[in-house]
Amino acid sequence: MLIEAAGPLGIEVVVLDEANCPARQINLNSKHVTGSFKDPEKVRELARRVDVLTVEIEHVNTEVLEEIATKGVEVDGRMKKVAVHPSWETIRLIQDKFLQKEFFGKAGLPIATQIPIESGTAMKKSLQKAGQTLGFPFMLKARKGSYDGRGNFKVDGESDFEQAIAEMGKLSLYAEKFQPFKQELAVMVLRTEDGEGKLRDVHAYPAVETIHEDSICTKVFYPPRQTSSEVCEKARKVASDVIRGLKGRGVFAVEMFVLEDDSVMVNEVAPRPHNSGHYTIEAVPYMSQYKAQLYSILDIVPPSIKLQPRVAGAIMLNILGGREEESHDKLVDLTQSLYNDDMDVFLHLYGKASKPGRKIGHITVTSYSPDTKLEQLAAPLVKEVNQIRQ
Ligand code: ADP
Numbered sequence: 131m132l133i134e135a136a137g138p139l140g141i142e143v144v145v146l147d148e149a150n151c152p153a154r155q156i157n158l159n160s161k162h163v164t165g166s167f168k169d170p171e172k173v174r175e176l177a178r179r180v181d182v183l184t185v186e187i188e189h190v191n192t193e194v195l196e197e198i199a200t201k202g203v204e205v206d207g208r209m210k211k212v213a214v215h216p217s218w219e220t221i222r223l224i225q226d227k228f229l230q231k232e233f234f235g236k237a238g239l240p241i242a243t244q245i246p247i248e249s250g251t252a253m254k255k256s257l258q259k260a261g262q263t264l265g266f267p268f269m270l271k272a273r274k275g276s277y278d279g280r281g282n283f284k285v286d287g288e289s290d291f292e293q294a295i296a297e298m299g300k301l302s303l304y305a306e307k308f309q310p311f312k313q314e315l316a317v318m319v320l321r322t323e324d325g326e327g328k329l330r331d332v333h334a335y336p337a338v339e340t341i342h343e344d345s346i347c348t349k350v351f352y353p354p355r356q357t358s359s360e361v362c363e364k365a366r367k368v369a370s371d372v373i374r375g376l377k378g379r380g381v382f383a384v385e386m387f388v389l390e391d392d393s394v395m396v397n398e399v400a401p402r403p404h405n406s407g408h409y410t411i412e413a414v415p416y417m418s419q420y421k422a423q424l425y426s427i428l429d430i431v432p433p434s435i436k437l438q439p440r441v442a443g444a445i446m447l448n449i450l451g452g453r454e455e456e457s458h459d460k461l462v463d464l465t466q467s468l469y470n471d472d473m474d475v476f477l478h479l480y481g482k483a484s485k486p487g488r489k490i491g492h493i494t495v496t497s498y499s500p501d502t503k504l505e506q507l508a509a510p511l512v513k514e515v516n517q518i519r520q
């Protein structure tokens with residue numbers, strides 16, 4: 131999707147990934163670096179071929195990114211420094227969810243109470259202490275490497291300890307107070323910096339409502355349903371404050387909980403384009419999150435930047451792989467056959483192999499009239515999306 135945005139802007143993208151990776155399928159230039167983004171030598175090779183280096187996943191080797199940004203990479207006997215955005219320091223901080231949230235908490239931003247959990251033989255005692263401090267249920271989370279709910283375990287009581295130790299015991303962990311939230315919101319924020327690493331500005335898209343099922347985001351609603359504009363604006367402000375305090379350029383997703391008293395709490399940050407911003411491809415054609423990513427990392431954000439959607443409503447549905455490789459075929463057919471004057475349907479398939487629970491594409495529906503009952507019109511798609519997960 132980044133490449134789709136880059137093409138018309140005349141920006142060339144070089145990808146480091148496997149030979150037939152999804153991005154490669156639509157980016158046939160000769161500069162592709164074939165290999166793993168976990169391999170430092172491949173990352174150096176990529177750095178030799180580009181002016182700016184960015185990432186689409188935060189679970190990367192930040193040592194090599196630091197080296198490239200500060201010392202540089204050797205090209206013809208000379209060292210070439212390459213800007214890394216978002217900053218390797220930000221990626222490193224975000225990689226450890228516990229440290230990430232400690233950082234936000236110290237800055238006075240609202241986070242859930244959290245405590246580190248010991249590993250090995252001390253783990254059970256540590257869990258007991260967490261239960262006493264946080265109450266039950268609490269969330270046991272992997273500090274690193276988690277995504278789409280992998281690495282989260284809800285501990286309902288002491289009877290869950292054994293299973294938690296068996297499933298999570300080998301990871302570096304922390305416990306987090308369970309938040310009985312009313313709703314989850316997310317805000318995409320664009321951060322710009324000058325050449326000296328000084329903050330220029332932050333720009334926030336409107337808040338969206340995110341629905342997670344089994345800890346994985348399945349649906350996104352713009353605007354959030356049954357949410358006051360005050361709460362939406364509060365979320366935008368909190369998200370902007372969170373991103374202002376980080377380093378580097380780029381778009382960031384801020385995931386938040388709305389609690390019973392309408393207060394907003396920060397859940398976590400993703401330092402990259404995010405599925406809560408996919409709807410911007412159609413809803414904010416002037417500045418999709420991918421165009422925003424390119425403009426911000428290249429520091430060419432126009433002063434007239436506008437992030438307000440041009441549609442009255444949008445819903446994004448993630449396509450998660452089902453049990454069979456062809457489980458989602460019916461859904462794809464439906465996007466082509468479903469017709470309604472008041473709703474536009476956009477299909478995105480990523481060219482990924484289907485695996486159960488893997489995000490392999492998404493659908494965005496939009497409407498131009500505030501009177502359109504978009505959720506009702508999209509109901510057949512929602513039903514089919516839910517069906518795949520059965
Ligand atoms: P991931 O990195 O997999 O996105 P998150 O920490 O964002 O992990 O958790 C995924 C989802 O699990 C959240 O969007 C939310 O629905 C639920 N969740 C996470 N933390 C809590 C919490 N402290 N209280 C209640 N629900 C939570």
Ligand code: MG
Pocket residue numbers: 385398
């Ligand atoms: Mg999350």
